[in-house]
Amino acid sequence: MIRFEDVSVTYDGATEPTVRGIDFAVPEGELVLLAGPSGVGKSTVLGAVSGLVPHFTGGTLSGRVTVAGRDTRTHKPRELADVVGTVGQDPLSHFVTDTVEDELAYGMESLGLPPDVMRRRVEETLDLLGLSDLRSRPIATLSGGQQQRVAIGSVLTPHPEVLVLDEPTSALDPAAAEEVLAVLQRLVHDLGTTVLMAEHRLERVIQYADQVVLLPAPGEPPLLGPPAEVMAVSPVYPPVVDLGRLAGWSPLPLTIRDARRRAAPLRDRLADREIPDRTPPAAPAASRPAPPALRPAPSRRWRRGKRVETPAAASPYAAEVRSLAVRRDRVQALRHVDLTVSPGETVALMGRNGAGKSTLLSALVGLVEPSSGSVRTGGAVPHRTAPRDLVRRVGLIPQEPRDLLYADTVAAECQAADRDAEAPPGTCRTLLTDLLPGVTDDTHPRDLSEGQRLTLALSVVLTARPPLLLLDEPTRGLDYAAKARLAGVLRSLAAEGHAIVLATHDVELTAELAHRVVLLAEGEVIADGPAADVVVASPSFAPQVAKVLAPRKWLTVAQVREALA
Amino acid sequence: MPRNGQPAQPTGNGAAQAPRPAGGRGALHPGAWWLWALALGTAATRTTNPLLLALLIAVSAYVVVTRRPHAPWSRSYGAFVKLALAVLLIRLLFTTVLGSPIPGTHTLVTLPEVPLPDWAQGIRLGGRVTAEGLAFTLYDAMKLATLLICVGAANALANPSRLLKSLPGALYEMGVAVVVALTFAPHLIADIQRLRAARRLRGRPDRGVRGLLQVGLPVLEGALERSVALAAAMDARGYGRTADVPAAVRRTTAALTLTGLLGVCAGTYGLLTAAGGTYGVPVLVAGVAAALGGLWLGGRRTVRTRYRPDRWDARAWLVTASGAAVAALLFLAAARDPAALHPGVVPLVAPSLPLWPAAAVLIGLLPAFVTPTPETAVKEPS
Numbered sequence: 001m002i003r004f005e006d007v008s009v010t011y012d013g014a015t016e017p018t019v020r021g022i023d024f025a026v027p028e029g030e031l032v033l034l035a036g037p038s039g040v041g042k043s044t045v046l047g048a049v050s051g052l053v054p055h056f057t058g059g060t061l062s063g064r065v066t067v068a069g070r071d072t073r074t075h076k077p078r079e080l081a082d083v084v085g086t087v088g089q090d091p092l093s094h095f096v097t098d099t100v101e102d103e104l105a106y107g108m109e110s111l112g113l114p115p116d117v118m119r120r121r122v123e124e125t126l127d128l129l130g131l132s133d134l135r136s137r138p139i140a141t142l143s144g145g146q147q148q149r150v151a152i153g154s155v156l157t158p159h160p161e162v163l164v165l166d167e168p169t170s171a172l173d174p175a176a177a178e179e180v181l182a183v184l185q186r187l188v189h190d191l192g193t194t195v196l197m198a199e200h201r202l203e204r205v206i207q208y209a210d211q212v213v214l215l216p217a218p219g220e221p222p223l224l225g226p227p228a229e230v231m232a233v234s235p236v237y238p239p240v241v242d243l244g245r246l247a248g249w250s251p252l253p254l255t256i257r258d259a260r261r262r263a264a265p266l267r268d269r270l271a272d273r274e275i276p277d278r279t280p281p282a283a284p285a286a287s288r289p290a291p292p293a294l295r296p297a298p299s300r301r302w303r304r305g306k307r308v309e310t311p312a313a314a315s316p317y318a319a320e321v322r323s324l325a326v327r328r329d330r331v332q333a334l335r336h337v338d339l340t341v342s343p344g345e346t347v348a349l350m351g352r353n354g355a356g357k358s359t360l361l362s363a364l365v366g367l368v369e370p371s372s373g374s375v376r377t378g379g380a381v382p383h384r385t386a387p388r389d390l391v392r393r394v395g396l397i398p399q400e401p402r403d404l405l406y407a408d409t410v411a412a413e414c415q416a417a418d419r420d421a422e423a424p425p426g427t428c429r430t431l432l433t434d435l436l437p438g439v440t441d442d443t444h445p446r447d448l449s450e451g452q453r454l455t456l457a458l459s460v461v462l463t464a465r466p467p468l469l470l471l472d473e474p475t476r477g478l479d480y481a482a483k484a485r486l487a488g489v490l491r492s493l494a495a496e497g498h499a500i501v502l503a504t505h506d507v508e509l510t511a512e513l514a515h516r517v518v519l520l521a522e523g524e525v526i527a528d529g530p531a532a533d534v535v536v537a538s539p540s541f542a543p544q545v546a547k548v549l550a551p552r553k554w555l556t557v558a559q560v561r562e563a564l565a
Numbered sequence: 566m567p568r569n570g571q572p573a574q575p576t577g578n579g580a581a582q583a584p585r586p587a588g589g590r591g592a593l594h595p596g597a598w599w600l601w602a603l604a605l606g607t608a609a610t611r612t613t614n615p616l617l618l619a620l621l622i623a624v625s626a627y628v629v630v631t632r633r634p635h636a637p638w639s640r641s642y643g644a645f646v647k648l649a650l651a652v653l654l655i656r657l658l659f660t661t662v663l664g665s666p667i668p669g670t671h672t673l674v675t676l677p678e679v680p681l682p683d684w685a686q687g688i689r690l691g692g693r694v695t696a697e698g699l700a701f702t703l704y705d706a707m708k709l710a711t712l713l714i715c716v717g718a719a720n721a722l723a724n725p726s727r728l729l730k731s732l733p734g735a736l737y738e739m740g741v742a743v744v745v746a747l748t749f750a751p752h753l754i755a756d757i758q759r760l761r762a763a764r765r766l767r768g769r770p771d772r773g774v775r776g777l778l779q780v781g782l783p784v785l786e787g788a789l790e791r792s793v794a795l796a797a798a799m800d801a802r803g804y805g806r807t808a809d810v811p812a813a814v815r816r817t818t819a820a821l822t823l824t825g826l827l828g829v830c831a832g833t834y835g836l837l838t839a840a841g842g843t844y845g846v847p848v849l850v851a852g853v854a855a856a857l858g859g860l861w862l863g864g865r866r867t868v869r870t871r872y873r874p875d876r877w878d879a880r881a882w883l884v885t886a887s888g889a890a891v892a893a894l895l896f897l898a899a900a901r902d903p904a905a906l907h908p909g910v911v912p913l914v915a916p917s918l919p920l921w922p923a924a925a926v927l928i929g930l931l932p933a934f935v936t937p938t939p940e941t942a943v944k945e946p947s
Contacts, residue, residue, distance in 0.1 A: 050801045057797075081803030092752075093794035096802070097744065098726055105872035110803035112868035119873065138636050140751070155802065367762050391768035403763035406783060420768040446786075464768065 001162055001194040002026040002049055007063035009044050009053060018044050021221035022063070024213055026196055028161070031188045031208055033227070034198040036215035037236055038449050038479040042166075042198040043089075045215070045222075049164050049196060050086040051077040068161050082111055085155025086164045089477075091147045100142070100150050101126075101135045107158045121157045129153045129183055144353040145176025152183060163187065165197035169204050170476055173352045173505045174540045177204050184208065200479050203238035203508065203544055206231070207255040228252045236480050239508055239544045242557040246564075259548040266560075267549055273563040275532075275554060315379055318343050318468040318499035319364055319394070324373035326359055326523075333359040334523040336373070341499045343467060346490065348514035348531065349503040350541055356523040357503035358399070361470045364501070365396045377468055391421055395461035396470040397454065402445065404457045410448075411441035413460065421464035432459040435489055451482030458489070468499045475506045487512045510535060511543035511555035531555065592634065593936045595723030596731060597881035602719035604888030605929050608895040609711035612906040613704040616918040617895075617926060618711045624929040625718040632932065633721050634939040638747075645717020649710035656706035661694050665702060669695025671913060701910045727875060734864030741804070745795065752791065756784045808868045815866075822859030828852020880935050887931035894925035 007022040019041035026032045034042050047053035051072040054061045065072045068083045085107075088094055097103045104125055108118045126132040129149045134142065139150060148168060155163065168184075169177035185208055187193040199205045206212070212230040214223040223230060228251040231241045240259050244252040247266050253259035321339040325332070334356045341347050349357045362368045363375050366382030375382055378393040385393070398404065407413040414428035421427070432439065436455040439448070445456060454474060461469070471490075475483050483506075490513055494500055504510060510517060510531060517534040519527040519541070527534050532553040535541045545554050554560055602625065609621050633639045661676070672693050679690035725747055729740040760780040764770070769779075799805075832849025898919070899906050905919035 052797050052801055056800055077797075077800045078803050078806050081801060081806070084801070086798070086801045088794060088798060090794065093791050094798040096741070096795070096799055096804075098724075102726075102872070107802045109869050109872050110806055112806075112808075112870050115870060115872065118870065122872070158803070362762075365766060367765065387765045387770055388768045391766070396766050398759075398763060398766065400759075403760055403783075404766060406779065417767070460767070 001028040001068060002196060003064075003066045004045075004048070005064045005066075007048060007061060007065055009041070009048065009059055009061050011057070011059040014059075016219060018059075018218070019215070020219050022048075024222060024224045026194055026211075028194055029188065029192040030210040031184065031195040031197075033202075033205055033209035033212045034196060034215070035202060035212055035230070035234060035236055037217070037481060038200075038451065038477075040215040040218050040220075042215060045213075046086075046164050046166050046196065046198055048072065049162065050084045051075060051080050052086070078110075081107065081160075082158055083160055084162045084164060085158070085160035087148075087151045087155055087166065087168065089167045089170070091144075091151035094151045094154070095139050095147075098138055098140070099135075100131060100137055100139060103139060103150055103154045104131075104157050107154060111158050113158070118157075121159070125153045125157050128156075128186070130179075143176070145172050145179055148172060148176070148180050149183065152180065156187070161194060163193050163195045163197075165195065165199075167199055167477070168197060169199060169201060171473075174204075174507060176353060177201075177505075178540075181205065181208055200236075200477065201238075201506075202236060203240065206238055206241075227254050239557050240548065243545055243548060243560065246557060246561060256544060256547045259544075263548050267552075270549065270552070270554065270560065270563060275552065276559050276562050315376065317341060318345075318378060319501070320374075320376045321360075321364070322374045324360075324363060324375060325371050326356075326363055326368055327371045328359065328368065332523055333368075334363070337520075337523070337525055339518060339525065339528070341468065341501055343497045343499050344494055345516060346494045346500040346502070346514050347516045347518060348510040349501060349518050349520060350505070350507075350510060351520035351526075353505075355520040357520055358472055359523075360520070361396055361472055361501065361503055364468070364470055365394050366390060388420075388422075391461075391464040391466065393466055394468040394470065395464065395466040397457050397461060397472065397474060399472045399476065401454045401457035404460055405445040405453070408444055409441060410439055410443050410445060410456065413445060413456065414463075417460040417463045423463050423465075428459050428463040431462055432456060435459055449482075450477040451479070451485065454478070454482075454486065455489070462493075467497070468501070469493065470501045470503075472503045473505065474502060475504065475509050483509060507535065507541050507543045508556075510541070511546070512558070517541075592724070592727075592875075592939075593722075593884060593932075594731075594875045594877050594881040595725070595728035596875075596877070597884045598723035598932075599719045599728065600885045601888035601929070601932060602715045602722070604885075604892040605718075606712045606715035608892040608926070608929075609708055609715065611892075611895040611899040612922070613708055614906050614908055614916050614919070615704055615707055616916055617906065617922060618704075618707045620918075620923055620926045621711050621929070622714050624926055625715050627930060628933045629718045629721050632936055632939060634724075636724065638725055639721040642717050642721035645713055645720065649713040649717075652713065653703070653706045653710050656702050656709075657699065660698055660702040662690065664689040664692050665695070665698030667695070667698045667701045668911060669693075669697030669913075671696035673699070697910045697913050700913060704908070704910070730871070731875060733860055734867050734869060735860045737867055737869060738805070741799075749788070749792075753784065753788055756787050760784055806868055807866050810866050814862060818859050818862040818866075820859075821855050821862060825852050825854070825856025825859050828855055883935050884932045887928050891926055891929045894928070895922060898922040898925065 003025045004022045008017040008020040010017040022045060034045060036042055044053055047057060048061065048065050049067055049072075053059065055072075055076050061073075067080060070080060070083065072080065095103055096106050101122060104122045105118055108121065113121075126135055129152065131146070131149060131153060134146060134150075139147065142150065148171070152163075152165070152168070163184075165184075168180055172180065181204065184195055184197075188195055197205070206227055209227050211224060212227045212234075214230050214234050216223065216235060223233070231237050231252050231254065232245075237245075240254065240256065241252050244259060244262075247263075249259075249262050253262060317340045319339070319341040321337055324334055324337040326334040337356075337360060339347075339360070349360060351357055359368060363370060364377055364382060366375075366385060369383045380389070380393055382390060382394065405413055407416055410432070411429070414432060415425070417423075417428040418425050432455070435458065436452060439452060439456070445453060448456060474486060478486065487509065490500055490502075500513075502509070502514065514531040516529065517527070517531045518525055519534060519538070527537075532555055535543060535555070536546050536550065536553050543555055545556055545560065549560070605621055605625055609618060612618065629642055633642065673696055674694050676691035676694060678692040681688060681690060726744045729743055732740045757780060760783055764780065828848050829852035832845055832847075832852050835845030835848055895906070898921070902919065902922075905917070906922065908914065908916035
């Protein structure tokens with residue numbers, strides 16, 4: 001159905017081809033997963049299928065790509081629209097119209113299908129994807145998972161033979177990801193659609209793949225084969241494969257079920273070992289970054305009276321939230337939330353898209369004002385503290401780290417960060433070099449990879465040495481290597497006495513890092529306790545290792561490795 | 566619940582209770598809302614009676630409040646009301662400071678007058694402020710404010726992208742460009758808000774003009790990237806596919822459109838000049854016909870079809886007719902009883918509400934009873 005013949009792509013201005021020697025074929029009706037570390041050209045390969053590379057992006061493509069017998073050299077993307085459906089990384093930039101039903105019809109309108117056919121297919125697709133209750137809703141009001149399903153639906157209605165998806169589940173919570181994958185599974189099984197998709201979160205998708213195309217490193221030719229064989233040699237692999245490699249299982253298990261069936265001997269071996277302890281070491285008070293004294297309130301607050309915040313008696317907590325409620329746009333985003341975070345502790349906030357995780361983080365940095373209840377971070381009330389003071393008490397890395405970066409070189413960004421934080425010149429640059437060696441001063445922040453950009457934003461925020469560090473969805477778009485580096489950095493920050501709060505969908509990261517997990521649903525805390533207890537109790541938030549080695553509370557492969565050593 | 570898309574029967578309360586889509590199928594044709602609102606606006610130009618104008622505003626506001634769908638575009642009503650208020654205030658301020666040509670005897674306050682040089686003759690700064698002058702300005706500004714609020718009502722009630730979908734096929738690509746631009750603005754505002762919030766995280770003040778200026782570049786950068794991504798997505802979804810049209814048809818289309826436009830220009834010129842009174846009208850009509858023919862032929866190049874186009878049904882006629890009736894009756898009233906519709910300011914008298922023009926304005930409430938109730942909002946946080 002899709003055939004690559006010795007394809008290499010060189011973008012304009014690049015000296016080296018981005019991908020080289022791509023030569024494989026995807027048979028009809030298969031779900032093929034494109035895997036590999038960041039920056040190996042997965043998106044380029046996907047773009048070549050829909051003809052966007054090179055017709056839209058520019059650059060030179062040598063070799064030949066054919067889709068359903070059509071050569072992409074002679075067919076523009078719009079002429080392939082009836083055989084290839086493409087969904088990019090960000091569903092929001094995919095939508096042309098404003099309501100669900102119109103969006104589903106848009107592609108068919110472009111192809112000129114008769115009205116009665118369009119009507120029938122829209123109804124079918126609404127049912128297939130479970131969208132019929134949302135048909136007349138404005139797309140902007142949908143949740144992330146719903147938007148992703150609408151994006152997939154909108155390319156399904158013209159009945160393409162090939163579906164190309166770039167990171168379809170990365171931004172979704174575990175349940176919404178399951179929803180999207182179930183739909184893909186159904187398309188492949190019932191309609192015989194050929195699916196080619198790239199995804200970093202292999203633990204979510206590997207079990208659905210018929211074949212895996214592995215791009216091991218930039219410029220290297222791809223490896224094609226059954227998932228178990230490819231995973232045996234892959235530089236990127238999910239925890240279940242890691243556990244399988246550790247235990248020496250062959251063939252490697254790809255699903256929890258396979259692994260559990262083989263895990264009985266391993267469980268026996270681990271039965272009398274102690275699970276490595278993960279409670280935070282009590283950081284010596286002296287080493288703790290202490291919040292600086294508050295300046296007098298800025299003059300524009302005169303309306304609230306000249307009441308200077310009395311620095312409260314040093315609170316034992318880095319953050320203290322008491323019966324917090326927040327209303328945003330007539331929606332009760334948070335209700336009656338209590339939360340305390342101690343220095344040196346890492347807390348993971350989990351819950352569906354829209355459960356209030358980001359709002360809670362925003363309240364902790366004073367971006368939203370509580371409608372009732374109180375928030376204190378390091379003795380200050382965040383939304384009444386001047387930004388210049390606040391940066392030294394709490395730092396937030398937003399979902400899109402790029403929002404924090406304004407300058408056009410790394411060096412300028414670091415200097416600005418020193419100025420903003422009133423830190424000695426060079427503080428930020430030293431931090432960055434520690435966290436991420438090998439970034440040159442004159443690089444544009446936009447040219448960094450996702451992981452590098454996140455680290456730069458982290459250094460910028462850490463320049464002010466805030467005792468409380470907040471991260472919103474930090475692993476979006478990171479590959480396993482970048483994630484492991486981030487986990488290492490955060491672990492050492494916690495050891496130094498920083499309190500860390502992560503809002504994340506990534507159960508494996510939570511298992512790796514968190515001492516405590518707080519589950520949110522509809523703006524309320526529904527569980528708060530040690531990570532091992534909370535995640536193991538929930539099927540959708542349990543990490544793979546915990547599922548394989550249940551009932552004991554092993555969370556990560558690292559723990560197992562340590563116990564066996 | 567009635568199946569969406571089938572024109573719901575305007576059977577009073579029973580049908581109106583059923584939940585309806587927000588500005589989607591089953592909603593009134595957007596063109597009808599625009600005609601209704603523009604007719605109310607036209608009616609407003611016929612009078613300076615503040616009571617009648619207030620009644621017009623109240624009528625349009627009532628319809629907006631009861632029939633506005635819970636969708637992003639419908640929030641623009643507030644912005645239009647604010648704009649109208651600003652117009653009122655600015656006009657009053659100017660009258661106070663610059664004086665008014667209306668002679669008046671009721672001096673409210675006397676501002677110190679700034680002597681101006683000779684070349685600025687006829688301009689006055691400061692001086693007497695009379696009640697008559699202020700009343701005259703208020704009446705006049707209210708007319709403009711009402712017009713603005715009526716346009717705001719149309720904006721809030723009709724989905725702009727559905728209106729653009731009713732364009733003829735040849736203009737379709739232009740329509741898409743406008744729709745994309747319309748969805749672009751909210752994204753841009755969201756970007757600005759997000760980036761200004763991010764400034765706070767860097768320890769910089771997040772308010773004020775400087776804060777806004779410094780996020781300008783990143784916002785534009787983000788907007789540009791989003792447009793490129795959208796263009797790629799649209800291309801991959803078949804935007805701009807064209808059908809093969811014989812060369813003869815293409816040439817005829819070009820010829821028809823060009824001669825049509827020329828004809829329209831020449832005809833209009835003819836109508837406006839004294840000499841061309843005889844040929845003006847026929848040339849204009851022929852030009853319009855040729856241009857329409859060109860549009861129709863040009864539509865054959867696009868292969869597009871329409872998914873469930875809005876129908877112009879009985880309710881649309883009723884809504885349009887109610888607006889037109891208000892406008893027509895006020896025109897009639899203005900001709901027959903100009904004194905009631907234009908209350909005098911010299912001497913200063915309290916305006917009275919003329920009975921039957923007021924009754925005529927109330928006809929504009931009809932849409933609040935014959936159109937479907939919008940669905941209540943179910944917004945999920947994202």
